[in-house]
Amino acid sequence: MAVIKVDKLAVSVAKGPSLMTGAYxxxxxxxxxxxxxxxxxxxxxxxxxxxxxxxxxxxxFPNAREWSPEDDDWKLPENWKEIILQGLADRLDRFRSLKIxxxxxxxxxxxxxxxxxxxxxxxxxxxxxLRAELLRSVYRNDFTLAxxxxxxxxxxxxxxxxxxxxxxxxxxxxxxxxxxxxFCPYGIDTAxxxxxxxxxxxxxGIGINWAMEPVANxxxxxxxxxxxxxAFKGNVDFLCDDVENLTGVRVNPTFxxxxxxxxxxxxxxxxxxxxxxxxxxxxxxxxxAIGLDYTWSTYASEGGNFGxxxxxxxxxxxxxxxxxxxxxxxxxxILGGECGHMWRVIxxxxxxxxxxxxxxxxxKSPITGTVFDNAKSTKMVHISEFTADLIKNGKIKxxxxxxxxxxxxxxxxxxxxxxxxLLDEPRYILDHVVDKWxxxxxxxxxxxxxxxxxxxxxxxxxxxxxxxxxxxxRANAVKYVHEKHGVNTLSCVCAIDxxxxxxxxxxxxxxxxxxxxxxxxxxxxxxxxxxxQDLTEGLRTLV
Amino acid sequence: MNTYSELAEILAAKQKQILDIWTExxxxxxxxxxxxxxSLDPFANPVGVQIRSGLAxxxxxxxxxxxxxxxxxxxxxxxxxxxxQDFTASQAxxxxxxxxxxxxEVLAQxxxxxxxxDQLNEFECAVERMALVGFDLYxxxxxxxxxxxxQELKSGRARFTxxxxxxxxxxxxARQEQMENMRK
Ligand code: SF4
Ligand code: SF4
Numbered sequence: 001m002a003v004i005k006v007d008k009l010a011v012s013v014a015k016g017p018s019l020m021t022g023a024y025x026x027x028x029x030x031x032x033x034x035x036x037x038x039x040x041x042x043x044x045x046x047x048x049x050x051x052x053x054x055x056x057x058x059x060x061f062p063n064a065r066e067w068s069p070e071d072d073d074w075k076l077p078e079n080w081k082e083i084i085l086q087g088l089a090d091r092l093d094r095f096r097s098l099k100i101x102x103x104x105x106x107x108x109x110x111x112x113x114x115x116x117x118x119x120x121x122x123x124x125x126x127x128x129x130l131r132a133e134l135l136r137s138v139y140r141n142d143f144t145l146a147x148x149x150x151x152x153x154x155x156x157x158x159x160x161x162x163x164x165x166x167x168x169x170x171x172x173x174x175x176x177x178x179x180x181x182x183f184c185p186y187g188i189d190t191a192x193x194x195x196x197x198x199x200x201x202x203x204x205g206i207g208i209n210w211a212m213e214p215v216a217n218x219x220x221x222x223x224x225x226x227x228x229x230x231a232f233k234g235n236v237d238f239l240c241d242d243v244e245n246l247t248g249v250r251v252n253p254t255f256x257x258x259x260x261x262x263x264x265x266x267x268x269x270x271x272x273x274x275x276x277x278x279x280x281x282x283x284x285x286x287x288x289a290i291g292l293d294y295t296w297s298t299y300a301s302e303g304g305n306f307g308x309x310x311x312x313x314x315x316x317x318x319x320x321x322x323x324x325x326x327x328x329x330x331x332x333x334i335l336g337g338e339c340g341h342m343w344r345v346i347x348x349x350x351x352x353x354x355x356x357x358x359x360x361x362x363x364k365s366p367i368t369g370t371v372f373d374n375a376k377s378t379k380m381v382h383i384s385e386f387t388a389d390l391i392k393n394g395k396i397k398x399x400x401x402x403x404x405x406x407x408x409x410x411x412x413x414x415x416x417x418x419x420x421x422l423l424d425e426p427r428y429i430l431d432h433v434v435d436k437w438x439x440x441x442x443x444x445x446x447x448x449x450x451x452x453x454x455x456x457x458x459x460x461x462x463x464x465x466x467x468x469x470x471x472x473x474r475a476n477a478v479k480y481v482h483e484k485h486g487v488n489t490l491s492c493v494c495a496i497d498x499x500x501x502x503x504x505x506x507x508x509x510x511x512x513x514x515x516x517x518x519x520x521x522x523x524x525x526x527x528x529x530x531x532x533q534d535l536t537e538g539l540r541t542l543v
Numbered sequence: 544m545n546t547y548s549e550l551a552e553i554l555a556a557k558q559k560q561i562l563d564i565w566t567e568x569x570x571x572x573x574x575x576x577x578x579x580x581x582s583l584d585p586f587a588n589p590v591g592v593q594i595r596s597g598l599a600x601x602x603x604x605x606x607x608x609x610x611x612x613x614x615x616x617x618x619x620x621x622x623x624x625x626x627x628q629d630f631t632a633s634q635a636x637x638x639x640x641x642x643x644x645x646x647x648e649v650l651a652q653x654x655x656x657x658x659x660x661d662q663l664n665e666f667e668c669a670v671e672r673m674a675l676v677g678f679d680l681y682x683x684x685x686x687x688x689x690x691x692x693x694q695e696l697k698s699g700r701a702r703f704t705x706x707x708x709x710x711x712x713x714x715x716x717a718r719q720e721q722m723e724n725m726r727k
Contacts, residue, residue: 017644018644019637019640019641019644020568020572020638020641020644023572023630023637025572025573025574029574113582113588118575119587119588119589120590120627120628121629122573122574122575122576122579122590122628123573123575124575127575273698443584444586462692464688464691465627465688468627468688469624472589472624473586476585476593477586480585503691503695506691506694507623507627507687507688507691508623
């Protein structure tokens with residue numbers, strides 16, 4: 001009998017009829033156009049939001065209009081191509097990193113199979129190297145000598161509407177998680193290339209509502225939700241009542257209080273959405289337990305900064321608000337809650353955008369006396385660093401049995417892990433608040449952690465399938481520790497994660513719940529004078 | 544239940560070859576499948592490894608003429624992935640049916656024997672039953688996606704947009720717009 005060759009049969013050289021012949025892709029990647037259909041794109045920015053933003057100082061968001069990615073005509077300005085190429089020229093000039101990233105990739109492929117979008121889709125344009133190539137090919141064509149002479153032969157591509165559509169598709173299938181950059185021998189950061197693609201697209205009015213509406217809200221009222229100061233305070237007050245019912249401890253946080261030692265800033269999702277509110281109860285209890293002199297702000301009422309996913313100017317403006325508020329209130333330093341990308345903005349961009357912050361002091365814990373030298377320039381300390389220091393100095397007491405209902409693992413959120421190196425503090429805290437917890441496999445944690453798949457404003461429901469497939473590598477590792485060790489809780493230190501991982505789990509590993517680390521701290525914390533009921537589910541218990 | 548025991552023996556003998564081709568053809572449905580086929584690290588390559596091991600488990604169940612309930616786990620392992628990828632419903636489930644084709648190609652000579660040809664009918668029926676369960680699971684996965692969307696809308700996670708200040712709800716135009724968006 002003739003031996004049947006695997007590879008031959010795979011490309012359908014069927015003798016008999018096969019049902020599967022239509023299922024195979026048959027074109028090289030650069031000949032496959034981006035096709036938009038329901039489920040594979042996030043809704044574009046609403047015209048009124050864009051108009052509002054464009055009217056604001058220091059930022060520019062032109063070409064507000066109603067349009068749909070599914071339409072052939074995207075209603076671009078007539079000179080759109082000129083705008084894009086000029087925009088690219090400006091940025092090559094302004095950002096040396098961009099120029100280097102455009103020039104120095106050797107196409108070694110080390111990054112290719114490291115992106116969760118590629119791993120979930122098998123789509124070659126989701127390989128980081130090709131994602132960058134979408135911009136690089138235009139750069140070659142118009143900005144390098146070889147490209148100008150040889151064009152396509154030198155890997156150049158002309159800027160066309162088709163290319164622009166491809167940019168929109170793949171700049172919004174990248175969560176700017178930076179996993180690929182960990183593996184690149186040249187340190188090329190594809191996240192920054194995505195940032196540039198998104199900026200360029202905004203020049204001609206292409207963006208997504210899930211990014212721009214929170215940005216508009218933050219600019220207007222100080223937080224993503226557009227909560228007014230009264231509503232924001234009201235939500236925190238509700239949580240204080242819940243805390244009292246559960247633990248018998250009355251906490252009385254202050255708002256906009258001048259002269260407080262510390263300003264506390266956290267993502268607004270912590271004050272209104274499950275499961276973030278349980279994390280928020282954890283903060284409230286912790287600060288009460290140690291008698292911290294702190295204040296909330298109803299203006300800097302958002303840690304998140306969707307400007308990072310929008311444009312440099314927008315990011316700067318939203319970040320500036322936090323420091324302006326710290327200055328206005330006259331606090332000594334800022335304590336930041338469990339947020340992901342807030343920390344990336346703080347650690348990588350804040351100083352050059354809005355620094356120096358010489359009106360603040362180098363953060364010093366009033367409880368332990370520890371000086372946080374690592375935060376010398378930003379004056380902002382992460383809640384996990386702060387808590388770990390309290391534990392190390394024996395300033396707080398825990399009863400681990402109060403966390404008997406959880407068997408956690410820990411998800412390193414992309415930004416705290418890769419953009420600020422916060423790897424060990426959360427683990428140290430976990431060691432002290434639960435009896436036992438398990439790590440996920442090595443190549444899925446710490447610097448090499450997999451993204452939730454819904455970062456950078458991709459946490460919107462209309463692209464649910466996309467989010468589920470890009471979150472698969474993360475979920476797959478959770479599933480493994482769930483099956484092997486019975487893990488039932490995915491703990492993390494990021495507000496977007498808390499929301500999106502909950503959804504991700506309900507699709508892939510429904511037995512696992514998501515909890516913020518400070519929730520687990522709050523569960524186990526022993527406070528003088530408390531009268532805790534028997535809380536079988538910790539701060540989530542319904543009483 | 545020994546409806547295709549002779550065929551089952553031959554299936555066992557040719558297991559590796561059949562599985563190789565079946566996996567190759569299934570992973571071949573992705574645009575850039577090289578890595579999916581090559582990497583055997585279950586955490587670096589979840590799609591490739593989960594599909595590979597899911598298909599292997601299904602094949603063994605068919606070979607052993609297992610009870611229908613036993614198929615659900617490995618079917619789910621494969622279809623839960625394909626249900627959220629860029630496939631039509633038929634493209635998502637077609638790999639299950641494709642096994643019939645693979646078996647006929649690999650066993651072309653053996654199947655010339657009358658007895659085996661008869662048993663092949665039974666085997667194919669089992670494959671089709673399996674594929675139908677796979678289709679049910681596909682539908683469940685899709686329903687779960689929509690439940691996820693509703694859950695997010697209800698939980699307040701979705702209130703990043705058009706929510707927030709309660710006064711918005713007094714705004715009839717905004718409400719209208721919201722309804723339209725929901726219908727989209
Ligand atoms: S930054 Fe993350 S999402 Fe973007 S290409 Fe790299 S690995 Fe993929
Ligand atoms: S790892 Fe770096 S140099 Fe290699 S292909 Fe990717 S971006 Fe280019």
